[in-house]
Amino acid sequence: MPRFADLLGLFGSAVVIVAGAAAAGRRLGLPRSKLASLTGVVAVAALVPIGGLPLSALLRGIAGDWSLTTLILLLGDLHRAFRPGEETFSPRGVRALQVLLTAGGLFLYPLALGLGAWDPYRLGYGHPWLVAVLLLVALGSLLLDLRLVTFAVALAVLSWAAAAGESRNLWDYLLDPPVFLWSLASLLARASAALARGRRRGGDEPVRIPAGSSR
Amino acid sequence: MSPARPVLAAVTALAFAAGFTRSLHRPSPPSFRVATSAPQAEGRRPSAPGERRPARPRSRFASKTHDVTAHAASLVELGDGRLRAFWFSGADEGTSDVRILTAVFDPLRDAWTEARTVVEAGGLGRGLFRHVGKLGNPAAIRTSDGTLWLFVVTVPFGGWANSAVTGLRSADDGETWGMPRRLVATPLFNRSTMVRGAPFEYGDGTLGLPAYQSLLRGFAEVLRVDASGAVVDKQRLSTPGQGSQPSVMVTGESDAVALLRPSGQPPPRRAMLSRTRDAGEQWTPPAPVALRSPDAALEGLALPGGRLLAVLNDTDLERDALSLVVSDDDGWSWRTVERLEDQGADRALSPDDGRYARTVEALARATDATVADASPYVRSSRRFMCWDERCHFEFSYPSLVRARGGEIHLLYTWNRAYIKHVRFDPAWLDERLADPSNAPLR
Numbered sequence: 001m002p003r004f005a006d007l008l009g010l011f012g013s014a015v016v017i018v019a020g021a022a023a024a025g026r027r028l029g030l031p032r033s034k035l036a037s038l039t040g041v042v043a044v045a046a047l048v049p050i051g052g053l054p055l056s057a058l059l060r061g062i063a064g065d066w067s068l069t070t071l072i073l074l075l076g077d078l079h080r081a082f083r084p085g086e087e088t089f090s091p092r093g094v095r096a097l098q099v100l101l102t103a104g105g106l107f108l109y110p111l112a113l114g115l116g117a118w119d120p121y122r123l124g125y126g127h128p129w130l131v132a133v134l135l136l137v138a139l140g141s142l143l144l145d146l147r148l149v150t151f152a153v154a155l156a157v158l159s160w161a162a163a164a165g166e167s168r169n170l171w172d173y174l175l176d177p178p179v180f181l182w183s184l185a186s187l188l189a190r191a192s193a194a195l196a197r198g199r200r201r202g203g204d205e206p207v208r209i210p211a212g213s214s215r
Numbered sequence: 216m217s218p219a220r221p222v223l224a225a226v227t228a229l230a231f232a233a234g235f236t237r238s239l240h241r242p243s244p245p246s247f248r249v250a251t252s253a254p255q256a257e258g259r260r261p262s263a264p265g266e267r268r269p270a271r272p273r274s275r276f277a278s279k280t281h282d283v284t285a286h287a288a289s290l291v292e293l294g295d296g297r298l299r300a301f302w303f304s305g306a307d308e309g310t311s312d313v314r315i316l317t318a319v320f321d322p323l324r325d326a327w328t329e330a331r332t333v334v335e336a337g338g339l340g341r342g343l344f345r346h347v348g349k350l351g352n353p354a355a356i357r358t359s360d361g362t363l364w365l366f367v368v369t370v371p372f373g374g375w376a377n378s379a380v381t382g383l384r385s386a387d388d389g390e391t392w393g394m395p396r397r398l399v400a401t402p403l404f405n406r407s408t409m410v411r412g413a414p415f416e417y418g419d420g421t422l423g424l425p426a427y428q429s430l431l432r433g434f435a436e437v438l439r440v441d442a443s444g445a446v447v448d449k450q451r452l453s454t455p456g457q458g459s460q461p462s463v464m465v466t467g468e469s470d471a472v473a474l475l476r477p478s479g480q481p482p483p484r485r486a487m488l489s490r491t492r493d494a495g496e497q498w499t500p501p502a503p504v505a506l507r508s509p510d511a512a513l514e515g516l517a518l519p520g521g522r523l524l525a526v527l528n529d530t531d532l533e534r535d536a537l538s539l540v541v542s543d544d545d546g547w548s549w550r551t552v553e554r555l556e557d558q559g560a561d562r563a564l565s566p567d568d569g570r571y572a573r574t575v576e577a578l579a580r581a582t583d584a585t586v587a588d589a590s591p592y593v594r595s596s597r598r599f600m601c602w603d604e605r606c607h608f609e610f611s612y613p614s615l616v617r618a619r620g621g622e623i624h625l626l627y628t629w630n631r632a633y634i635k636h637v638r639f640d641p642a643w644l645d646e647r648l649a650d651p652s653n654a655p656l657r
Binding site for chain 2: 002003006009010052053057058060061062063064065108109112113114115116117118119121122124125126127128131134135138139142145147150151153154155157158160161162163166167168169170171172175176177
């Protein structure tokens with residue numbers, strides 16, 4: 001009988017697989033009915049064991065368990081796939097979350113890889129400072145009406161406190177390498193686009209000749 | 216579609232109430248549990264002329280299957296005084312058919328049982344509800360409450376940099392096992408964690424599992440594992456290039472010495488050593504000691520009275536020599552007690568050279584008096600130790616246990632094809648330890 005942590009892990013991998021299929025379907029321009037059929041079939045393939053373990057178990061073996069932040073974002077993406085034109089999360093909230101995930105990943109991953117003697121991953125085993133910082137983030141985002149950030153942080157902390165997943169480390173509920181890389185790439189893309197816009201404004205601005213001046 | 220603010224505020228309040236509660240109840244820094252067993256006689260004088268000398272070390276093969284690889288043994292003493300060993304075996308290291316085997320040694324009968332499979336990749340994957348492609352090093356411990364723990368390296372695909380660790384528990388000394396549990400030890404897809412050195416106990420019942428990260432140049436850690444098999448803390452012993460595969464020797468409630476394999480070091484390599492005086496909260500930066508190493512696994516044991524015993528390949532290049540060494544000063548200096556294996560003179564023989572076959576035959580018969588036909592040992596050794604027109608010897612990956620009566624038991628890989636068992640009479644060891652001719656290593 002699988003533990004709850006295993007069920008959550010399999011569910012998470014299934015969400016990743018289904019979200020991937022839905023994204024592919026949208027790119028192919030599938031109508032909503034066909035998209036629903038596709039995601040339904042993929043969901044069954046992801047969860048139903050065929051000759052041993054289901055597809056989600058294969059992905060779980062390769063990539064491990066996903067952070068709750070990743071699952072929230074992917075479920076939001078699936079919601080948007082079937083409700084086009086409806087914003088699941090506010091763009092402002094997504095941008096704020098991306099900033100936090102990027103900052104968190106840049107802090108965590110290089111040091112966790114062995115850069116130096118101190119390992120910030122260790123804070124995730126219940127160090128009160130990390131919980132306190134996250135409380136500040138949650139309260140700040142609640143005041144600024146960045147609900148996605150508040151929700152993601154609160155759900156991660158609650159799941160960690162309840163030992164819902166396989167990990168006893170809070171970091172694993174907050175972020176994972178793919179969501180960090182996605183956030184970093186998104187920020188870099190936005191920064192690059194802003195830079196390009198700034199250059200275009202600077203180079204293409206038409207020369208204004210004051211009225212009445214002679215040349 | 217974000218939740219309404221009042222709902223969100225309520226969820227946040229609940230989350231952080233639970234979070235701070237959990238944080239306040241996190242395991243506090245523990246002390247080490249010091250093993251209690253028969254005291255080691257100190258300062259035994261060499262035998263007088265005419266006096267009966269202690270028995271020399273006895274050996275035999277723990278593994279009996281030919282033409283398969285056998286490697287990375289881990290040994291524990293069971294509740295009834297027998298010993299149980301675990302090792303991996305298959306067509307070759309890293310193949311998908313590799314299993315974890317186990318066998319039991321009865322010291323009264325001086326015999327090993329036939330090995331049987333305890334873990335195989337497919338069954339472990341089903342138990343973990345995730346794909347497992349292959350298996351690697353086992354590491355075992357029997358804790359003071361009688362639970363037998365077995366930790367196994369697993370890989371879904373690719374090489375050891377893609378590894379993770381799984382734990383299993385047995386309440387009946389290894390006859391049956393509970394559901395496996397994946398240890399989560401890193402934030403990077405939980406990858407690159409491996410185990411090798413013998414685990415140890417903390418005073419609060421949690422386990423210390425020496426581990427290492429195998430990505431890039433690797434570094435050493437200790438994972439703290441609770442009774443459910445979850446990692447609840449970890450301590451870093453080294454940074455990349457400062458050594459890996461730690462062997463932790465607990466010398467007191469707050470004191471321990473860790474010997475590290477010098478991974479990432481350029482030759483000539485020396486084993487690295489780190490110390491803690493606060494039960495592992497802080498470890499000194501690893502520093503080289505006067506123990507040569509060809510970048511191979513080593514294992515140490517703390518004896519009652521503070522002596523440290525270790526087994527390692529004290530060579531610069533290959534693993535064709537193996538020595539038992541001792542330190543009387545907490546690892547600052549070491550001296551050789553006994554050269555257990557030494558085939559450096561026959562290094563890199565041509566496969567056509569009859570010397571290789573004759574040497575392997577002689578070594579096999581010297582290891583185990585029950586070996587009648589040594590040709591399978593030659594065949595197996597050739598299979599794993601001959602490549603690029605040369606044949607080699609390997610004696611590596613030691614595992615040490617001190618039994619309740621004081622006898623020392625050692626297992627190690629023999630030519631990548633067998634597991635060799637050596638048992639040391641405590642009286643013989645005491646005599647060797649007292650021998651002033653064993654000069655300190657430099």
